[in-house]
Amino acid sequence: MILFFDIQPSHKRLEYNQTLTCQQCGHFGRFEVYVMANRFRLFFIPLFTFGKRYAVRTTCCDSLYQLTPEKGKAIEKGQTATITADDLTVQELGTRAMTKECQHCGHTQARGSNFCSHCGQSL
Secondary structure, X not given: OOOOEEEEEEEEXXXXXXXXXXXXXXXXXXXXXXXXXXXXXXXXEEEEEEEEEEEEXXXXXXXXXXXXXXXXXXXXXXXXXXXXXXXXXXEEOOOHHHEEEOOOOOOEEEOOOOEOOOOOOEO
């Protein structure tokens, strides 16, 4: 007898919209909430899910955060919930969060630079 089983990661976007001014990049965007888990499958039929966790991605700079399980479960159940900074743990900063634009010429610079490499003006 041959058994085919595997464990496969899964993710699903939840219906949730909350606008924000991003703390990382300073732009206007919104949160997108995802539930991620692992699925045990037997003969390609999912039997059970384990290791469930919740993630939040910002649309402005693509920064990724881990969301507390309490808020994640409330959002998954369709309850009204507001995500605060205390509910998030930074996992990965997006590309726009690591750069900023020069006020004089608009050239993209790395965060923390004091002078623009394009026009030489002070940031």
